[in-house]
Amino acid sequence: MTSYMLQEIDEAAGAVARQLADNTERLAELGARLRSLDPPLVATIARGSSDCCALYLKYLVEIVSGIPCASVGPSIATLYRTPMRLAGSVSIAISQSGRSPDIVDMQRAARRGGALAVALVNDVASPLATETEVLLPLCAGIEHSVAATKSMVAGLAAGAGLVAAWREDRQLADALSGLPEILRGQTAPPPSEMLEHLASARNAFVLGRGATLAIAAEAALKLKETCAIHAEAYSAAEVLHGPAELVDSGFPVIAFVPSDAARQGMLPALAALTNAGATVIAIEAGGTDDAHRLATAKVEATLLEPVVMIHRFYRLAEALARRLGRDPDRPRNLRKVTETI
Incomplete structure (x- = not known):
């Protein structure tokens, strides 16, 4: 019997294709907004596999732009209640479910601290999706296996799309457009x-x-x-x-x-x-x-x-x-x- 995990690995290409099609205008608008803002810092908010997405995003941002990108511990908001000082910066929350209270609270704290709040979320009806200024849906669909695969691949692609739009990186954007076909061939x-x-x-x-x-x-x-x-x-x-x-x-x-x-x-x-x-x-x-x-x-x-x-x-x-x-x-x-x- 085929596992859900294997089925969802096979569905990753379709998720990326949907995301590229659905987020075109959102990415163009966000890219223009980020160029206008010219943030000195990008703060990421995530846990688990999504935090691995955030680490990938960190390398993309720093390699392509030279702007520091760092993960912020959600407990700063939920346990220590420390006000954030993020004026002029960007906070990017990444989550499949968008329902973990600490991620939602940290994104809220980042907004209060002056950050432009962006979220990469699979569930667009989730609390995190509503606690953000700019939403980039992952478009992965329902994931049945506990082990996240297609949503993780979609999160990585969304991060790459964000950076390509922000930095107007044509090579990265063109390569992204061909990614679904490459993934379909990996069987x-x-x-x-x-x-x-x-x-x-x-x-x-x-x-x-x-x-x-x-x-x-x-x-x-x-x-x-x-x-x-x-x-x-x-x-x-x-x-x-x-x-x-x-x-x-x-x-x-x-x-x-x-x-x-x-x-x-x-x-x-x-x-x-x-x-x-x-x-x-x-x-x-x-x-x-x-x-x-x-x-x-x-x-x-x-x-x-x-x-x-x-x-x-x-x-x-x-x-x-x-x-x-x-x-x-x-x-x-x-x-x-x-x-x-």
Whole structure:
């Protein structure tokens, strides 16, 4: 029986296509507004997979514009009640459900603090959607599996669309328009040898560098959520500063290796981990699959590689969960909407 998770991975392309069609005018208006505002800071508000979307957005904003982008802890508003000082800035809240009280309260606090409040939300009737000035619907539709996939891909695409519209980045916008077709072509299952190796793992590192650090964090979360594997995400620039001591023979390392300037900075760390005994599985653009490599489709703008990579990884996580005898749709201790206060 096909899992909801696998069905929703297949639906991600359609979600991105709907979003691109439906948000054209909204993005044009928001882009013009952001250029006029010229904010000195972008603050993001999110939790869970949505916070991984926010981390991806951080890298996009900082790489393309040089403007600092930072995550704000929702507890600043809900627990500490500290007034925010965000005059002239932008707050971007990201959520699938739009119903977690702390995210809604933090967005409200950001507005009171003077920020232009933007929300990337799947449920347009949610409290978060009404607590915002500019709404960008994710257009992912209902998601049945607890493990978010199509809404996560839609959130990444929405962040890229926002940056492309704001900075008038034609290359990024053009590459986004071709993204649905690329995602539709990624249907191959992961190599069985890769699944066999990971099935014996109880711990793993997931590495990224630059924008792929965001999806490394998401992949580590999915391995915990669907497979009960204790996976930790690190930047390849940080993993040798302590965590590498955990590596011994066969220790699995999943590496999201980009094609951009971050690639050369990542390779020496992977070589050092291999020398320490790690089994490295590289997820990268082009080529073919094998026991130690998961190949993803190539995309014209390298900043979109993380979107294509995580979409391919989701199939690996879903297949691994089933290989372990787990239901990827229904983790034991989790539910779809987590309402944190």
